[in-house]
Amino acid sequence: MAKTQLNVRVDAATARAARERALERGMSVNRYIEELVRQDAGETGQSFVEAAADFMRQYESVFAEEFGAEREGRR
Template sequence: MAKTQLNVRVDEGTARAARERATARGMSVNRYIEELVRRDAGEVGHTFVEAASDFMKQYEALFVEEFGAEREGGTHEGRR
């Protein structure tokens, strides 16, 4: 995978914490930050899917009433 350089400015305390945590995990600060961002991006995606699922559960009856309930494997009684 191609790498892109990203420059960020943080206060000295944050920089020190990043260096200490990366060292404790036996990795570079670069890799430590990269893994934090990947993990955070994954959590956001997971949170979105959970919220969408909750929304659909909450409003499923309204969608069925408005659009019908055709689904894979058959249809539900309702408008077609």
């Protein structure tokens, strides 16, 4: 895959944290940030789906009570 250069400006504390985290993981800062972005891009959709499923589990009885009979053609 072709690489594109991306320049960003961050404060000194953020730069230091990125360097430290990358070093702890044994990778370059570039790779560390690349992985963070990939994770964020992939997890956003998954997090939404999980949150929606959790919401439906929590309120399933409310929805069933409100819309169940109508869905079954009883109203």
